Amino acid sequence: MEVLLKTVFVILQHLFINSIVYRMRFTYLMASLLLSMTGFSQQYYLFVGTYTEGPFKNGESKGIYVYRFDGATGDLTPVSTVATDNPSYLAVAPGGKFLYAVNETDGAKPGSVSAFSFNKSTGQLTFIDKQASGGDDPCYVTVDKHQKWAMVANYGGGSYSALPISPDGYLAPATQTVQHQGSGPNKGRQATAHVHSTILSPDEKYLVVCDLGIDKLSVLKFNPAGGKTPLAGATDSVVDMQPGIGPRHTAFYPGKPYAYVIDELGGTVDAFHYTNGKLTPIQHISSHPDGYHGDIGSADIHISPNGKFLYASNRGDANSLAIFAIDPSTGKLTLKGFQPTLGKTPRNFMIDPTGHWLLVANQNGKNVVVFKIDPVTGMLTDTNKRIELPAPVCLKMEPVN
Numbered sequence: 045m046e047v048l049l050k051t052v053f054v055i056l057q058h059l060f061i062n063s064i065v066y067r068m069r070f071t072y073l074m075a076s077l078l079l080s081m082t083g084f085s086q087q088y089y090l091f092v093g094t095y096t097e098g099p100f101k102n103g104e105s106k107g108i109y110v111y112r113f114d115g116a117t118g119d120l121t122p123v124s125t126v127a128t129d130n131p132s133y134l135a136v137a138p139g140g141k142f143l144y145a146v147n148e149t150d151g152a153k154p155g156s157v158s159a160f161s162f163n164k165s166t167g168q169l170t171f172i173d174k175q176a177s178g179g180d181d182p183c184y185v186t187v188d189k190h191q192k193w194a195m196v197a198n199y200g201g202g203s204y205s206a207l208p209i210s211p212d213g214y215l216a217p218a219t220q221t222v223q224h225q226g227s228g229p230n231k232g233r234q235a236t237a238h239v240h241s242t243i244l245s246p247d248e249k250y251l252v253v254c255d256l257g258i259d260k261l262s263v264l265k266f267n268p269a270g271g272k273t274p275l276a277g278a279t280d281s282v283v284d285m286q287p288g289i290g291p292r293h294t295a296f297y298p299g300k301p302y303a304y305v306i307d308e309l310g311g312t313v314d315a316f317h318y319t320n321g322k323l324t325p326i327q328h329i330s331s332h333p334d335g336y337h338g339d340i341g342s343a344d345i346h347i348s349p350n351g352k353f354l355y356a357s358n359r360g361d362a363n364s365l366a367i368f369a370i371d372p373s374t375g376k377l378t379l380k381g382f383q384p385t386l387g388k389t390p391r392n393f394m395i396d397p398t399g400h401w402l403l404v405a406n407q408n409g410k411n412v413v414v415f416k417i418d419p420v421t422g423m424l425t426d427t428n429k430r431i432e433l434p435a436p437v438c439l440k441m442e443p444v445n
């Protein structure tokens with residue numbers, strides 16, 4: 045595309061450069077071409093994971109839904125659907141040729157992870173393989189940049205596993221499973237360990253594991269060439285969180301030594317200084333308004349690509365996104381405001397790669413809502429763009445080309 049544009053530029057310059065009028069036309073034409081290229085480069089596939097059965101089912105979802113997302117306009121167009129049981133969390137392998145989905149079955153049958161090939165030309169997912177996840181109710185899966193391992197969090201099982209990935213995308217049975225033990229003070233939610241996420245550090249040298257049931261963060265060394273056991277304990281590898289807050293997901297600041305954790309049961313965000321696998325606490329802040337007394341159920345956390353803003357989703361009675369500004373010199377957060385998610389139970393949300401849009405999956409609202417991000421304030425504006433579908437709970441994107 046770049047070579048073609050340069051060629052067109054030279055030809056048009058030769059034809060039109062001798063006339064002021066033609067120069068103006070030439071400038072307009074080039075601007076149009078550049079705009080066209082920009083729009084072309086901002087086309088993405090949006091993958092939506094849903095609940096299809098069990099106590100979380102809301103409607104008649106089939107599995108994973110694929111849409112076309114226009115990064116220039118925020119428009120969404122349906123493309124395809126593939127059936128699979130409760131794909132409540134998704135991971136797109138680098139390059140977009142393969143997608144992995146947990147099958148969260150609420151203990152009715154053993155948890156598993158499914159592998160799909162993805163055809164970027166047609167937008168179709170094709171099932172290729174399934175393996176046991178190593179525990180009940182898998183709720184998170186991560187794939188490393190070398191596409192050698194899928195790391196899975198088993199919420200009900202209180203464990204996490206590493207499954208090898210072959211070059212053709214197939215999964216092998218788990219070669220490493222780590223079982224957590226213990227409990228927390230919230231007897232209704234923390235009677236046992238509940239591993240909720242397995243998130244790689246930006247350099248992929250470490251894996252951060254959040255355990256909601258025992259209020260701990262574990263940091264593991266990750267070695268993709270480590271044979272059957274790619275994960276190993278690191279120095280100062282366990283962080284004890286405030287009892288009863290239930291750490292759920294982690295987000296890393298782009299290019300800065302900071303990490304953030306959303307606490308499901310506490311309705312709070314914890315900020316850490318992060319370096320070489322060590323997490324040092326620097327701030328603990330609420331993701332709810334002062335004086336809030338409703339049910340709490342915080343869920344997801346993401347940082348804008350420019351590093352200016354952090355967003356945290358709140359379920360329970362709040363159904364909101366908390367918006368924070370990040371001080372890049374300290375990593376500390378300042379609350380800017382709240383945005384209703386315009387639907388119930390915002391389990392998962394994402395910021396598109398352009399940093400212009402924020403999409404929220406409202407599980408019980410049966411919709412995905414698109415918001416426009418103000419690049420100066422970080423505040424959100426409803427675009428009135430929606431996807432209506434049953435029980436959406438996970439959003440992932442991949443460039444079309």
